[in-house]
Amino acid sequence: MNGAALAVSLGDPAGVGPELIAAAWARREADELVPFFVAGGPDLLAQAAHSRGISLPITQIYHPAEALDCFDYSLPVLAGIDCDYHPGAPDHAGAELALASLDEACRLTVAGEAAGLVTGPIAKARLAEVGFTHPGQTEFVAAACGVAAEDAVMMLAGPQLRTVPLTVHIALSEVPARLSAELIVRRARIVAQALRQDFGIEHPRLAIAALNPHAGEEGRMGDEETRIIAPAITTLQAEGLHVTGPHPADALFAPRARASYDAALCMYHDQALIPLKALDFDQGVNVTLGLPAIRTSPDHGTAFTIAGKNQADPGAMIAAIRMAGLCAMRRMGEWEF
Template identity: 70%
Template sequence: MAPLAVSLGDPAGIGPELIAASWAARDEAGLQPFFACGGAGLLAAAGASRELSVPVERIADPAEAAAVFPRALPVLGEVDGPWNPGQPDSGGARLALASLKQAAELAVAGSASGIVTGPIAKALLAEVGFRHPGQTEFVAEACGVAAEDAVMMLAGPQLRTIPLSVHVPLSQVPALLSTDLICRRARIAAEALQRDFGIARPRIAIAGLNPHAGESGRMGDEEQSIISPAIETLMAEGIAATGPHPADALFAPHARDDYDVALCMYHDQALIPIKALDFDAGVNVTLGLPIIRTSPDHGTAFAIAGTGKAHPGATIAAIRMAGECAARRANG
């Protein structure tokens, strides 16, 4: 199986030091071989800032990564930049974009078994020509997949969630919801959980939009007019969908045993529980793509970059999950 490609993220953020820390923990964490796309000097400095022994070795081809990985962090290519934690600039944004482009191209070509993307600063990327809302949409386009069919799932040891709407004002959410949207996202989720996570018959719990799931229309009718018809359609197709569930009870410990993923109506309904339960092990997984793509579920954290305070757990989890999913595809 080909190695994983890891993009740097913004070099002024915590991404580079957590990539270095992940390589240092490779044996303990059971990580499959990966290589970084660019930033050899940057990664060496980032590892040193955490007092880690992280030798870096440049490679000319992804196929070299497996042999190098036990002794050094493999880095593909010559593109590099300075280690200036907490000081983002346009040069760093260009490096982040170059690294992301290379990782996506290699995965699409089959030279990498999947990609793990480091956290970016979207505003800075926009200044250097990045025209996508985020990395998910960028990777989807690189794969030839419509953005609306690239589904964001947040996954941790205790919970998986999917938000139907993401970076939009809460006031706009009801107008964005539709029976078709719920069905499309649920179908993509069911297929991905079977193929990439080895769940034979995924159970999908679908949250209500309103308090108490609308309470029979007294607190809104979206549950009756939009969500319930979607659940009926999915069940008729053989998908194990349930709901609409009141969101205030859906994430309780006893409730989480009854489903494999919670399909949520908006951003915070999905992200608050995953971050409350699995903050240092949360992974952003893009479903519906022909390639594997994961990312740690946190941002650049410029304020603590270079201080050694950033926890590598989510980056390690993202690399491990990408490797596990890639292995299932390879063996499927």
């Protein structure tokens, strides 16, 4: 990939993020990863790699452009910020490093000095202790890009499925009141545009899930389908988008159904994440749509209980780096990977 490398933030240093970044670099050739650099933590990464038995040469760099010169033989890491490695034992110093790494990686990406951003898994409660005020990394990156939080759309993507939760981290009891035809239309437009721009799908097919069992059974199990979801679908179809639904969620993720769409828009968090994690847990990627910058993240958490024990699977981290690279190349017109 010409021009720039990807920026990767560490995530919480006590979690599995650092060791999985090391494992991803070790598999860079086998998994055809584009060049990336890590925002800080050179000593931390060396120790994390050692915990997995990985020989990890590290080159400390001072500008993202230097990453392209050394990536083939060593992991480029921005110098200047670091902390001790205490896997499974999150602390204040680690939270400070996690926030500093995220901030620097995000800043460089928004400035165009990195081709895209891959964020390691964080512990939000720990970050809040050191001044992190956003609900999550998605909102943090959106704010850095100057995009309203409601226009930063979370998509979970794996080899077998792409899903979008239209409502995310709210109580299930609040979902019906949060849904509106306007929300569905706005998010569906963003998803369709991203599938064209970043995933190379010229005519994206969107399937929209129902909220209630059996799609409400004509109002006998709820009226959100006829009152909210169906009008949104009609609007989107009138705009020329290939949109179907409302589909009963219990049948939407069967193999035959999955072949009929490129992304499924779901009404709430677990409706979208359960099928994705059941099918693609070790290769699931969290992609933020609707931003001028590319941002991906492995679809798993810090996994403190297994950090440093050589048990965490690097598949999702590798998939997140690979997907960010592919999206960046499409945007740059370099789709020859």
